[in-house]
Amino acid sequence: MALPLGTAAVLLLVLFFELVRPRLSRTFTRARVAIARAHRMHAVESYDPGRERRAEQRARALLRSCVDDRDWDMYSELGFLRVNGPVGASAGEGPAPYAYLIYPHKPIVAYVPATGELLNEYCITFPDHTKPFGSSRLPHSDDVLAKWMAITADERRLIGEANMHLPGRQVDPARIRRDLARLARWERERSERELGGARAA
Amino acid sequence: MKPGHGEIVLAEGDVDVPEEEQELIEAFRRELDAGMWAAVPTEGLAGRREAELVKSFDEVPRDAERVIFFPRAAGGAAPAGR
Numbered sequence: 632m633a634l635p636l637g638t639a640a641v642l643l644l645v646l647f648f649e650l651v652r653p654r655l656s657r658t659f660t661r662a663r664v665a666i667a668r669a670h671r672m673h674a675v676e677s678y679d680p681g682r683e684r685r686a687e688q689r690a691r692a693l694l695r696s697c698v699d700d701r702d703w704d705m706y707s708e709l710g711f712l713r714v715n716g717p718v719g720a721s722a723g724e725g726p727a728p729y730a731y732l733i734y735p736h737k738p739i740v741a742y743v744p745a746t747g748e749l750l751n752e753y754c755i756t757f758p759d760h761t762k763p764f765g766s767s768r769l770p771h772s773d774d775v776l777a778k779w780m781a782i783t784a785d786e787r788r789l790i791g792e793a794n795m796h797l798p799g800r801q802v803d804p805a806r807i808r809r810d811l812a813r814l815a816r817w818e819r820e821r822s823e824r825e826l827g828g829a830r831a832a
Numbered sequence: 833m834k835p836g837h838g839e840i841v842l843a844e845g846d847v848d849v850p851e852e853e854q855e856l857i858e859a860f861r862r863e864l865d866a867g868m869w870a871a872v873p874t875e876g877l878a879g880r881r882e883a884e885l886v887k888s889f890d891e892v893p894r895d896a897e898r899v900i901f902f903p904r905a906a907g908g909a910a911p912a913g914r
Binding site: 682683685686687689690693696697698699702718738754755756757758759767768769770773776777779780781783784785788789792793794 | 833834835836837838839869871873880881882883884885900902903904905906907908
């Protein structure tokens with residue numbers, strides 16, 4: 632008696648499921664679409680187009696408060712910073728034996744100031760270690776400041792952490808040569824302005 | 833410095849006030865435990881500005897105006913592009 636009743640119950644269940652399956656399927660599809668739409672709407676509502684701009688403004692103010700006036704002028708007018716090496720050594724006569732160019736979100740480029748010869752690219756990033764599967768980047772000026780702080784504080788350590796490549800892997804050597812020419816012109820004009828100011832005084 | 837956000841003030845206080853100093857120490861430890869580097873902007877012997885990396889609160893000069901935390905450096909492996 633129990634076996635036929637059980638079989639009948641199973642059959643009824645299967646039949647019932649077959650009857651409601653199309654409706655269930657439609658309901659699930661509608662729910663999936665609604666959830667996806669809600670996620671899209673949330674993403675649109677939470678996107679703040681001014682956030683990155685404000686972050687960059689704060690980063691520029693922080694960078695300006697940390698570096699020398701001359702370095703700040705260099706960065707704001709040319710878009711990169713130059714740090715002479717070896718870092719920490721007192722400036723002697725003549726050009727430094729080597730120097731670094733610090734670009735935002737680009738490798739640090741080492742070169743010889745006397746000849747303009749490019750030495751290496753040092754690829755370095757500052758990832759958010761709390762988000763190992765992908766994180767936002769630092770604002771441009773924060774990236775420059777982080778490199779500047781790390782290199783002026785511990786040049787060897789930063790270079791040790793970096794991935795070293797030959798010049799031209801990520802930064803176009805022609806661009807660097809143009810930037811070095813711009814830097815030389817900028818320094819010449821600045822020196823002339825300073826000399827003119829000193830004479831006028 | 834926080835990726836995607838920029839500068840965020842984590843803690844403020846006077847190191848000469850014990851309660852405030854304790855708060856600063858806790859904030860310092862929290863950031864270092866999270867894998868951040870800590871730097872103090874300083875002035876070098878030649879008068880040039882530079883930075884000093886500090887690994888403990890004791891290394892922070894007592895007269896330092898601020899400590900800047902930034903993500904630990906890692907070798908970049910971004911794809912080649914110009």
